[in-house]
Amino acid sequence: MTSRAEMAADFVTRLAADAEPDARLGTKEELRLRCGVSVGTFNEALRLLLARGVVTVRPGSGGGLFAARQTPMVRLGHSVLALDASEADVAEALRIRRALEPLLWQDALWHASPADVRDLRVILEGMREAAEAGDADAFVQANWGLHQRVAEVAPSPLLRSLYGNLLDLVAAHAAEVRPGAGRSLAEYVLERHRLHAAMVDALDARDGAVLMRLVADHDAVADEDSGRRTADGSRPSGGVGT
CATH class of the missing domain: 1.10.10.10 (Winged helix-like DNA-binding domain superfamily/Winged helix DNA-binding domain)
Structure with a gap:
């Protein structure tokens, strides 16, 4: 909210x-x-x-x-902030944000310091605690925090600004996670935590091939399994990008 x-x-x-x-x-x-x-x-x-x-x-x-x-740069940020909570705007923000994910993680491979990785692991611990407690809202907030922290590693102000504004737009209008058929919410968030933990492990090991495969898996599962709820409580298709 x-x-x-x-x-x-x-x-x-x-x-x-x-x-x-x-x-x-x-x-x-x-x-x-x-x-x-x-x-x-x-x-x-x-x-x-x-x-x-x-x-x-x-x-x-x-x-x-x-x-x-x-x-x-500021005008670009304003153009994103001017978007509203319509399904089309949020869906488009999600699509563009997902397209930027590989760039962020590739930059992180080159520029993430040991301190950056430690910060990511602290956020991962919060994700794990939220997942084990079944607190989907806290899990999503921690998840967005992880992606924002990865974005802060990027040396490009343009990439950081564009991604951050898109993430703000999605976060302002996404309220829930919806797993795919046949899986409970608890199973889904624990699986997503494990995937993000593996991404950070690959980043720490500077294993680009594994990291890029995991990023592709991350986006594919997010497209398939997650959902959002608009301000009026309806649930259109699309993912929150967890």
Whole structure:
């Protein structure tokens, strides 16, 4: 589910996208009131906005939040954020995200440090605990965290940004995992944990042939076995990409 900070950040992002570069959007308090969130929530939204290069902050009289001059990278991120929760948008985001997976893991083969691998193993442990507890929601959140951590290894800002925005879009509108016929949910998430653990093992061993085969298996099973639920509770076809 999208957090209130993310919703506030999205609201200000739309304001900035419609404004001229360097246009004043309002004071922090004015924008906070328009978003209808607490001070702490708006501060978190502002952190997101600054990290994404959406706004600049100027102190003093006449200060406040101003629309940043947007680089092509920022505009690309905005184009993804502008997508809505329709089945077509999320399905397309899933399709493109899956196409990027081999690039991410190939980059990780070359650039992942021992510290990166340790971080991935910590996330895997969280996935294992969620799977053994039968907590599918926690499993999916940890799973997305693992993929996001792999993306952070990529040296390409363009690849990191595009993948991260697509993952955010999917995560905001995907609510459940649905195993294929003949398997229980518990069996499915444990199997997915084992597959991800094998991927990290291959990465750690720098075994590219095995890793790429596992990535292909990962995407094929995700296409076949997982499902999502839209905001209205319906369950269209497609996978959450676990």
